[in-house]
Structure formats: structure tokens, C-alpha cells
Amino acid sequence: MSGSLFIAAPPGVQWPLSLDDVEAFLRQRFPDAMITRETLATSGEPYLDFDVRFPDGMTRHGVYVERGSLMLSDGTPADWADTIAAFLALLPPGTPTAVMVEDEPVPVPLPEGTTTPDAIRELLESLG
Known part of the structure; x- marks a missing residue:
């Protein structure tokens, strides 16, 4: 699934994560990331638009809308699982979170304790 x-x-x-918080996280995780700050035309909400290069040499894209959503594209759940786990670790324990995949756009609450890359990958793969 991709x-x-x-x-x-x-x-x-x-979520208690500002654009500054997430940008610092991305720069630490992906030092060569190309990150820009944009504004959603429909709502005026600020967001980060970013491109990161993975160890396989492929560039992948993402968007973080302030205090509410992270969208990751151009990869599989296995590609993004470590990054998702690290991102979720930025949130206070018990913070409500939902996940969804493009192929099956129905939000599913993230089960408590789904914090490891393997558990996250398995959950996302089961949704597609």
C-alpha cells in the first residue's frame, strides 16, 4: 500500500504542537528537509509543507496543519512508521489521535498503546 x-x-x-515544535522535530529528524510555512486558502490556517529525503534516496512529502493534523505521502506505512512513532511521542500521553489512509478515508481512533513503529505500521496496513 502506498x-x-x-x-x-x-x-x-x-494538539499542543505548534508549527515551531513540529518544524524543530522535522529538522532534527531530517536535517536536509525543505520546509516552508504556508496558509490554507480556505480557512487561513497556517501549516508546514515539507519534503524529506529518506535513506533510500527517495523524497517524500508531508504537511502539518497547526495543532491538528499530519499528512504524509509518497511512501508506505513501513516507510513512515518510525517518523509517526517519533511524532506521536511529542504528544502528551493519552492525547486523542485518529489515523486514516488515502485508500480507505475513514478515521479510526488510534488504540491506546499503539506507539511502536511496528504497531503503527500494522495498524495502517490493516486500514488499506
């Missing part, structure tokens, strides 16, 4: 992966705060929930 396509976009979505990790998001459920409706009515805001």
Missing part, C-alpha cells in the same frame, strides 16, 4: 497517511486530532481536539 499513498497518503493521515494522523489527526479528532474533531474538537487541538
